[in-house]
Structure formats: C-alpha cells, structure tokens
Amino acid sequence: MNASPVDLPFLWGAQYYRAPTPDASCWAGDLARMRELGFTDVKFWVQWRWSEREPRRFVWDDLDRLMDLAQSNRLRVTLNTIFDVAPTWLYRQFPDAKQITADGRVIEPYALGHRQIGGGPGPCYNHPGARAERERFLTETVAHFAPHPALTMWDIWNEPEQCFPSRDPRPGNYVCYCANCLSGFIAWLRDRYASLEALNQRWGRCYVRWDEVEAQRVPDTIVDWIEWREFQLDTMAGEARWRLAVAERLDPGRVRYLHVVPNTMDCFNAVSCVDDFDLAGDCQVFASTMNASANSTIQTLSAGHGKICYNVESHIDFGSTGMHQRMLGLADLRRDLLPQIGLGVKGFLFWQYRAETLGTESPAWGLVRPDGSDRPITEGARVFGAALAPRQWALMRAHPGPAPIAIWKSRQNELFHHAIHGGFGQLVEAVDGYVQTLYWSSHAFRFVSSAMLAANAHEGVRLLIMPSCYWLSAAEAAALRVFVARGGVLLAEAHLGAYDADAGRHSQRVPGHGLDQAWGINEIDSTSSYHLRLQQIEAFAGELAPDVRKALSAAGASGGQFFPIDITSGGRTWGSDRFALLGGDDLTIEGSFAGLPCIASKQLGEGALFYVGTRWGQATRKDADALLPLLRRALARAGVSPIADSRAGAVHIDVLLEGPSPRFLVAVNRSADTHEARLALPGRWRGIFDGAVIAPGAPVIALAESAEIYEPMEPMEPMEPMP
DSSP states (O other), X not given: OOOXXXXXXXXXXXXXXXXXXXXXXXXXXXXXXXXHTTOOEEEEEEEHHHHEEETTEEOOXXXXXXXXXXXXXXXXXXXXXXXXXXXXXXXXXOGGGSOBBTTSOBOOOEEETTEEEEEETOOOTTOHHHHHHHHHHHHHHHHHHTTOTTEEEEEEEESOOSOGGGGSOOGGGOBOOSHHHHHHHHHHHHHHOSOHHHHHHHHTOOOSSGGGOOOOSSSTTOHHHHHHHHHHHHHHHHHHHHHHHXXXXXXXXXXXXXXXXXXXXXXXXXXXXXXXXXXXXXXXXXXXXXXXXXXXXXXXXXXXXXXXXXXXEEOTTOOOSSSOOOOOOHHHHHHHHHHHHHHTOOEEEESXXXXXXXXTTTTOXXXXXXXXXXXXXXXXXXXXXXXXXXXXXXXHHOEEOOOOEEEEEOHHHHHHHHHHHSSSHHHHHHHHHXXXXXXXXXXXXXXXXXXXXXXXXXXXXXXXXXXXXOEEOHHHHHHHHHHHHTTOEEXXXXXXXXXXXXXXXXXXXXXXTTHHHHHTEEEEEEEEGGGSOOSSOOOOXXXXXXXXXXXXXXXXXXXXXXXXXXXXXXXXXXXXXXXXXXXXXXXXXXXXXXXXXXEEEEEETTEEEEEESSOGGGGGGTOTTTTHHHHHHHHHHHTOOOSOBOSSSSEEXXXXXXXXXXXXXXXXXXXXXXXXXXXXXXXXXXXXXXXXXXXXTOOEEEOXXXXXXXXXXXXOOOOXXXX
C-alpha cells in the first residue's frame, strides 16, 4: 500500500490498553464512551511478555475481545507491538542475551513505571537468537490480527531507544558491550574500511589483527567512540527495517510505521541510539510522542521528509502518584494541539483514555478519571474533536508552504559534542536559540540531516544555519561550497569543520576541509569565553572534562559564559562559550568584542557567508532577542520573509495551503497580552472556535495565551509565493 493523503485518515483518539490495565470490566463502557465523545481511533499494545508467556503459546483472548469491541463501536485500531518487555523464558533460553553496560554491569530484566509487567529493557539487539524470537513473535502477531476489519495501522516500535536506563548517557551507562555487539562492530568496520591499516590510521591505533579491535568505553579519543555509537545507531535502523518488512509482507494493505520521541537531545539523543531521519526512512507515515514544542514538532516533520506525520502519544495529561496531572480544558487543548496542526501534524492519539491505576504513573495520564467519570478535559476533547470533525479531510489535504530556512542537524556532530562536553547542554541551547527565534518570528524552517546536506538533498533552502558545527565531513564541506556558490546564504558558528570527520584529526586551519582558502576567511585564534577579561565574572555552569576543570581551578578564570559583542551597525548581541578572532580578505565586520572582530560576512559568488565566531545560539539564554538584529541581515541577504509580522516575538502564525490556495490559518500567542499580527491574506476568515472574523487587510488579533485556527469564509484565490 502506497499511502497518500487521500488514503490516510486524520487520527483522533487515544491509547487504551497496556495490559493488565484497564481492567476488563471497563472495556465495553469505555470504548462506547470514546465513540460518544467523537473519537475515531484507539490504540492497543501487543506486549511480547504478556502475549507469549511460554514459547509458542500465545495469549490473544484479551486483544481479540478489544478488537471486536472497537469494531462494534466503529473505532479504527492501531496495534503497537512492544518488545522491550521480554518474556522470562527468553533469558532461560539465551542467558547471554542481556545487555551489558560499559562498566561491565549485566542489566537484569526488571519492571518499572511505564513497563509494569517487567522484562525491561529487553535483550541486546545484536543477539541472533533473541532477534529470531522477536521476528517470530511479530510474524505470529501480524498473521493473527491482519484479518480483523477494525485494524487500520501497525505501529511496530514504540519510542525506539537502545536501552532506557541509558537515557542519561553517562560513560558507565553506555550499552551494549556484549560479545555479539563486539563481533557485529568488527564486521561493520570491515565493511567500512579497505584494510586494518586504514582503520589504524584513522583511529591512531596499531592493531595487527581484526579481533584485537575494542569497543570504546569512554569518548576521549572521539573518532573511535563516534563510530562505536554509529554502529549501534545503524543496528537500530536495521531493526526498524526488518520489523516494517514483516508487517509489509504479511499485511500489505495496512499502514505501517514506528513512532519516536523526537531527538532534540534533551531526552532522547544519538548516544541512546535515536536517529529520527534514519528510522523514518522505510515508514509509510511517520509519528512521534510530543506536545506543543516547535523543536519536537519540526524535528518530526523534517525527519518524515514529506510523509504524513502524526502525534500518536500526546502527553498533555502527564503525571504520577507523586505529582497528579493538571486540571485541563478546551483552552489547554487548543494551545497544545493547534500549533502542531499549524506546522503540519495530521492527527493525535492521547496517552491515554482512562487514568492509570498500576504503579507510579497512577492516577494520571487519563482523559477520564480512574473510575471512568469525566474530567474537564473530557468535555474539552469532545468539543475540540467536534470542531475538527467536518474539516478532517481538508486538514489532510492542507500543508504548510515550503520552508526556505534550514537548521543543520548531524548525529555525528551530536556524538562529538557529547564526547568533548560529557553532555548535550551547550548544543541543545545553541540549536534551541535559533528554533525559538525563528518560530516566534513566524519564519518557516526545517531541519536537514548531515546525510541530506552531503547529498545536496536540501532543495528550496535559501538560508542554512549551522549551530556549533565542529565535526564535519568532506562531503558536507563540498556541499556547502556548492550551496553558497549557487546563491545560498550560510550562517555558521565558530569552528566550522574544525574536526575533520574523514581524517579523524583536528584540523590545522579553521574553517576546515579547505574552506578557509576557498572562502578567504579564517579563525586566527580562538579561546574559551571563560578566559576573556570581563568586568563581571559569571559562575561556570557547563560540562568540563576532569583534567580541564582541575586546571581551570588552579589558574582561575576572569571571564564567564557570555560576553558582549558590539554590532558594527549599532546595538549589541552576545557571544557564548567560545571566542574566535576572525581574519580574511574582503570581510564585512559585523561584530566585535573589545575591538576584535568575531562576526563577519562575505559575498561568495551568488551567495554569502555569515561567520559567527562564537556559539551564538546560546546567546538567547542571556537575551531572548540577541539573535534578531544580525539574523535579520542574513535573512534579508537570503531574500526570506516571515509568514507574518507581529513585532512582539510572542505570536506565531502558520498558513496551511491546499494546492496554491490558503485553506487554514493558525495563530498562537504565548504572552499574557493581546497582540496583532499582520500578513497578506485575501478574503475574510473566521475562527473555528471563537468565531472571530478577520476582514481583508485587517490584522489577526491574537488574544492573550490563546491559539485559534481560522478558515476562509469564501473560496480563496491562490496566494503569492512567499519570498
């Protein structure tokens, strides 16, 4: 089945069953009530440990009854297969299938709040026996449920990650270091390298036999550790491919996908083995667990790369026994769901319908109370769903316009930053600074992966932003030269390509890969912002290697994380963490610290370069508007305009197009004040929820702390293309 927007439904429903809850006595009444509330979709978990308690003895009776109840209530079913709850017999059969941490701990299977039946975190993905048993269980599952008419979609992997104990990626927590992983890693390296001598040259080793190769346990030598984690990332992508292939082979008429927690590096990350772009590749649609976050939503849509994308685990009702969930209503749903719709998300499944009663997630996560009675959010969901119901097919056909701005996202660069900092804090802040500035300026943007950049698969991008772009490959550097020569504008932060991903060594000149000579710009010298002489000393809050921390303590520091940069055209911005002194030919100096140039621009062929000799995205932690003056210069050079102009930095506007014509408009106001936003839209528009009318040429009035979706009151003419 080649899914298209015409074939696919707008999802509106909730996760319902994660055995053993809710109790069977609740099922009939709950599913009937879901339909009364206007829900069209429900998700059930198929858990390996629960449904195969002994080898080849399958327990389907609970799910069979639920499938029949869903069918009788006209609810479409998504089945989510869960393998990180391995049955106890698996480890009796394969005692060596347990994951092993970098410090040698065997991870014994256990139960926790979100895996109450035990068996977490599941076996090593590289164990061949455990892999065969997973494939057999998935085969039995798909074959059993494929004939059921209520089934609509297969979600074959819930929030892929290698091992949830390593979400906090400290060196001792890295996995997996079992014999199967090591042998798989060596085979992976042999495919990559023409010879052992080539590996030795890149890693700086002196191995004489392939079986001497080690799995790196700490990231200090960088390149070998990055390749070890990349092997594990590729293992996860391979796991996704075979699972999707099983569903395709046995049930080709049903939609198949997996859903991620978007890799924003804040929780899920490349160290814990999440590469959204790679995992999305073989999915028919793509999906994630998220709430209203520009970073998470755009990450999902960017990784989906044109596929229909869903939010199949809305966590708006989060909570625990220690902190009960919030009291929410329609206004909260609008503020959470409408921004996602504006960016292009095509439906929602809440986690979950009935509040949990087992473990530390109780009594939260419910659209209804533990006894099944309504909460305020229950009525809010009914009203929200009723408003969207007659417009669902129009929403499936309407999409955001092209995004002329891209933010570079490289899994290798993420791993590199973890290696040098012991965490992702600085890189997260650098990326998020651009995300927030662009989003709340109503600019359309997306992420492009390193693979997309290297393959020149970033069509339509006029401004490419590269936050903290230290690790770079020769292929990416070549693509940057082509991008700029053809008229693109590149905004790159300090140390562009300073670590050569191909040679496995730090570059002698920066920018690396010969970009300094090609572009006539170079970093004359660089230092940490903590070594700059500032009048006000700021406490160091970053991550440091132990030996650097010791030296810094002995030497003292006169600077801090942030330092002022005087903008040549007037005003001030801020640098963070790094300072690079710039030199070169025919540079336009855009900003300086203490008279030393650290931001420069340059016309290069048809395009332009803005080189910012600091980790500039982090400056928004010092001043939320720090990026705006110079970023606007780069945007103007690229010929890029915002969708709307609110001048407040508090209102975001999205326009969804059906073909060339505007079909929906979404306005979000995060501030406690009402603001106006101006954009060139023809005709009159009416708010779906509030009924407010926008007259031709009049501004959108964004009420305080609100979100609204508008539709035209008469047929629309095509819009002029956005510059």
